[in-house]
Amino acid sequence: MTSTRQWQAADAAHYLHPFTDFKALAAKGTRIITKGDNIYLWDSEGAKILDAMSGLWCVNVGYGRQELIAAATAQLETLPFYNSFFQTATPPAIELAQLLAEVTPPSFQHVFFANSGSEGNDTIVRMVRRYWDLQGRPERSVIISRRNAYHGSTMAGASLGGMSGMHAQGGLPIPGIVHIEQPFWFEQGKGLSRDEFGIEAAGWLEAKILEVGAAKVAAFIGEPVQGAGGVIVPPATYWPEVQRICERYDILLVSDEVITGFGRTGRWFGCETFGFRPDLMTFAKGVSSGYIPLGGVMVGERVARALIDEGGEFNHGYTYSGHPVACAVALANLRLIQREGLVEKVRDDTGPYLARHFEALAEHPLVGEAQTCGLMGALQLVKDKRSGEAFDKALEVGMVCRGHCFGNGLIMRAVADRMIIAPPLVITRAQIDEMVALIRQCLDLTLADVKRRGWM
Numbered sequence: 001m002t003s004t005r006q007w008q009a010a011d012a013a014h015y016l017h018p019f020t021d022f023k024a025l026a027a028k029g030t031r032i033i034t035k036g037d038n039i040y041l042w043d044s045e046g047a048k049i050l051d052a053m054s055g056l057w058c059v060n061v062g063y064g065r066q067e068l069i070a071a072a073t074a075q076l077e078t079l080p081f082y083n084s085f086f087q088t089a090t091p092p093a094i095e096l097a098q099l100l101a102e103v104t105p106p107s108f109q110h111v112f113f114a115n116s117g118s119e120g121n122d123t124i125v126r127m128v129r130r131y132w133d134l135q136g137r138p139e140r141s142v143i144i145s146r147r148n149a150y151h152g153s154t155m156a157g158a159s160l161g162g163m164s165g166m167h168a169q170g171g172l173p174i175p176g177i178v179h180i181e182q183p184f185w186f187e188q189g190k191g192l193s194r195d196e197f198g199i200e201a202a203g204w205l206e207a208k209i210l211e212v213g214a215a216k217v218a219a220f221i222g223e224p225v226q227g228a229g230g231v232i233v234p235p236a237t238y239w240p241e242v243q244r245i246c247e248r249y250d251i252l253l254v255s256d257e258v259i260t261g262f263g264r265t266g267r268w269f270g271c272e273t274f275g276f277r278p279d280l281m282t283f284a285k286g287v288s289s290g291y292i293p294l295g296g297v298m299v300g301e302r303v304a305r306a307l308i309d310e311g312g313e314f315n316h317g318y319t320y321s322g323h324p325v326a327c328a329v330a331l332a333n334l335r336l337i338q339r340e341g342l343v344e345k346v347r348d349d350t351g352p353y354l355a356r357h358f359e360a361l362a363e364h365p366l367v368g369e370a371q372t373c374g375l376m377g378a379l380q381l382v383k384d385k386r387s388g389e390a391f392d393k394a395l396e397v398g399m400v401c402r403g404h405c406f407g408n409g410l411i412m413r414a415v416a417d418r419m420i421i422a423p424p425l426v427i428t429r430a431q432i433d434e435m436v437a438l439i440r441q442c443l444d445l446t447l448a449d450v451k452r453r454g455w456m
């Protein structure tokens, strides 16, 4: 049997991991994850870990679901692949398109398949610009996004995203993409109520539209709740005001639902939780619970009618658009979500339960803010609870906390000093208790470290 050390040596010798300092990881040694069941993982040393991040915001129905495995196996045996380019399609792709039209808001009757969120957002850029071409307005090409947004890692995805570290490598953003500030009340809303701040933050969109010139702006894109940016839940006033501004200037509104789609926020889609009606939606991750790569774009009637009725050939697509095995797994996944009522469970039961217990962590001496939305949550670690003063970034207190989580059987992610969770939607109340107790224990360990080192 291969030992952990052998895995680590081979990994360090050959495998370049995403978003990783290769040399630092090789020196430290990769943790090898070997098995999953329900909300738990096991590593090659046999340690059991509660996965409070659902893989990477995706394993929403939990690990080891036989329905998804059986769907993949059956489709692999019947027809492992055929494309949709040659005026052809496969039954799972058609059935999934039909089911997506059913579970998304009524204005969405069409889907374009990709394999990931990044590819979905590349499709968004192509589609938005094609739409305005067809309106005879090709100069409407600028897309507005937000700082600290995450929309993927392809050239277009990383450009739409607002991560300065990503822009610094590879000459990004590509032309025609501009950014405004994020609606992060804890950092920027001092002196304003959350609702007042939501209106102010939406106003930054209008200011940018006027700066660029409304006649040049094609679309605004945002995640209903910024995920990778640190689970930043916007004030309730934000999205309805953004919608009004987009309508005022006739700008397409794009909701990136890669994390928030398929029940994460307690409704099928984040736009429903936050009360807005996008023209386009990107999806990935939860559509197949991460069992197999799948993503895409839901195309609302306004854009679909233009593309279908006036567009002729749309010169865009991927070999694996509508991959039959991925679509078969997604169909099984969505039917399981429907059958088990997981969206309603998050809305009525586990979401409110998590809110009560996780938000109680706000009393911990290290925590400045504790926030949830459905089954996603964030704890802002601060030096001074009363003033909200942050730790010196260089201390990397979030990473200290993440280290304690990792060492104590819990996967929680650190975004600077913001600790975030997004557990599988199948998590039970008892498992939420177990998770919150682990989080509290890791906060205590972090606090002891911080005090011992004289950082607080």
Ligand code: PMP
Residues within 6 Å of the ligand: 115, 116, 117, 118, 119, 121, 150, 151, 152, 153, 157, 223, 227, 228, 256, 257, 258, 259, 284, 285, 295
């Ligand atoms: N959009 C959002 C909101 C995301 O969170 C992510 C991935 N975390 C992406 C797009 C990119 O998806 P992928 O990694 O599947 O390309």
